[in-house]
Amino acid sequence: MYKDFRSYLDYLETKGKLCRVKKEVGVRYEIAAGIRKVSDTDGPALLFENIKGYPGWTVAGGVYATQKLIALAIGAEDDEAKITQRYLEFDQKQVKPKLVSTGPVKEIVLKGNEVDLSKFPIPTYSELDCAPYLTAGVEIAKHPDTGKQNASIHRRIPLGKDRLSLQAPSPQQLGLMIQAAEEKGQGLGVATVMGAPPELTIASQLNAPMGVDETEIAGALRGEPIEVVKCETIDVEVPASAEIVIEGITIPGERVPDGPFGEVMGTYGVAWSGPEAPSTLQPVMKVTAITMRKDAIFQALLTGMPLTENSCLKKWALAASTFRALSPVVLYPEDIKAVNITKAGGTMHHVVVAIHKRHEGTPRDIIYTLLGQLRLIFWRIVVVDEDIDVYDAEQVEWAIMSRAQIPKSLFVMPPYWDPNASPINTTKWGIDATAPMASRKYYRVQVPGVEKVDYV
Numbered sequence: 522m523y524k525d526f527r528s529y530l531d532y533l534e535t536k537g538k539l540c541r542v543k544k545e546v547g548v549r550y551e552i553a554a555g556i557r558k559v560s561d562t563d564g565p566a567l568l569f570e571n572i573k574g575y576p577g578w579t580v581a582g583g584v585y586a587t588q589k590l591i592a593l594a595i596g597a598e599d600d601e602a603k604i605t606q607r608y609l610e611f612d613q614k615q616v617k618p619k620l621v622s623t624g625p626v627k628e629i630v631l632k633g634n635e636v637d638l639s640k641f642p643i644p645t646y647s648e649l650d651c652a653p654y655l656t657a658g659v660e661i662a663k664h665p666d667t668g669k670q671n672a673s674i675h676r677r678i679p680l681g682k683d684r685l686s687l688q689a690p691s692p693q694q695l696g697l698m699i700q701a702a703e704e705k706g707q708g709l710g711v712a713t714v715m716g717a718p719p720e721l722t723i724a725s726q727l728n729a730p731m732g733v734d735e736t737e738i739a740g741a742l743r744g745e746p747i748e749v750v751k752c753e754t755i756d757v758e759v760p761a762s763a764e765i766v767i768e769g770i771t772i773p774g775e776r777v778p779d780g781p782f783g784e785v786m787g788t789y790g791v792a793w794s795g796p797e798a799p800s801t802l803q804p805v806m807k808v809t810a811i812t813m814r815k816d817a818i819f820q821a822l823l824t825g826m827p828l829t830e831n832s833c834l835k836k837w838a839l840a841a842s843t844f845r846a847l848s849p850v851v852l853y854p855e856d857i858k859a860v861n862i863t864k865a866g867g868t869m870h871h872v873v874v875a876i877h878k879r880h881e882g883t884p885r886d887i888i889y890t891l892l893g894q895l896r897l898i899f900w901r902i903v904v905v906d907e908d909i910d911v912y913d914a915e916q917v918e919w920a921i922m923s924r925a926q927i928p929k930s931l932f933v934m935p936p937y938w939d940p941n942a943s944p945i946n947t948t949k950w951g952i953d954a955t956a957p958m959a960s961r962k963y964y965r966v967q968v969p970g971v972e973k974v975d976y977v
């Protein structure tokens with residue numbers, strides 16, 4: 522089907538899902554505006570071929586920005602439940618990568634004084650963003666204690682020619698790895714991979730436990746090993762077919778402010794809690810090498826008011842994790858009928874779960890189970906009966922209106938002290954919007970025979 526990022530773009534073109542943009546666009550807001558439009562109109566991915574001030578550069582944007590594009594990338598039908606099912610097929614499987622001696626990503630190797638981040642067409646995305654950001658890179662690093670690799674996506678601000686911020690607060694795994702290195706007085710080698718194989722970008726968004734290399738899950742999704750090469754200056758292996766790899770080492774103890782930045786909830790996030798808030802101070806990396814293809818494609822990715830590419834990359838990964846987390850909570854695993862990570866919740870923080878209820882306590886158990894898992898980052902849970910379509914916000918609202926009684930149906934987690942929390946996510950709660958098992962008064966009113974009406 523496709524073997525690397527650029528052949529994936531070719532594949533999208535054959536499906537009518539890639540638009541080549543010949544018109545000149547600037548890196549400040551104009552690339553982002555194009556991605557915003559296709560995100561809102563269920564449009565194609567974009568390949569900007571004429572970047573103002575950056576002759577010769579091509580920028581791919583919005584590559585995973587819609588449900589249709591995610592479905593194509595993972596080889597599933599364009600259907601919410603089928604995409605989740607596809608994630609459940611591969612999210613726990615692993616195929617080890619294959620180490621090769623070289624690859625297209627080594628066509629150009631820049632080290633020392635040759636490193637200059639200002640040559641890249643780095644976009645500025647949202648109106649109040651504090652700076653241009655690298656947003657589409659997959660960050661790969663090895664845990665300093667175990668040597669196990671981790672792949673995840675983080676936003677980064679270019680700080681001059683050869684330094685980058687690295688937004689990775691705890692409990693994100695890369696943040697914990699930087700912390701573990703600093704406790705030894707060391708920096709952490711980190712590679713930023715742009716134009717990664719689609720399987721790796723998708724696998725990087727799963728909630729895999731610490732110690733699991735997402736490159737191996739990407740191999741499972743592809744059905745064959747991802748070919749990797751060694752970095753030039755750090756002990757990390759990266760996909761041989763990548764477009765661009767930026768290598769570097771974090772500087773222990775050094776921090777810079779991050780934000781404001783248009784975040785996944787469609788707000789400017791934690792930066793508003795003040796420039797000195799711990800969560801806005803992020804590590805810094807010294808860039809030690811850049812390797813790339815001769816005609817490398819730069820990758821852009823928009824975050825902001827949902828849906829964006831960020832939310833589409835997270836959504837079904839979280840739905841699969843939710844199924845996994847709930848299977849031991851219900852009396853029969855198949856009692857979890859459907860899961861939707863909602864758009865209004867940034868496809869990250871609000872989940873609706875439909876169940877076949879066999880015990881009155883199960884919705885409460887589901888709410889506390891999901892809220893109690895820090896890495897799932899859910900703030901709101903709604904549990905509904907299986908007759909409710911979890912993907913239909915009006916039906917979910919109807920279930921809350923007709924089947925929930927506050928405060929009896931409301932379950933609140935006591936807040937805890939969290940330096941990374943913004944005011945809206947310190948208190949987490951869920952609503953049991955299922956009908957009491959013993960009562961028929963909460964049942965849906967239906968008129969028999971509507972499906973037989975053939976005169977209108």
Ligand SMILES: [Mn+2]
Nearest residue numbers: 671672694729
């Ligand atoms: Mn991980």
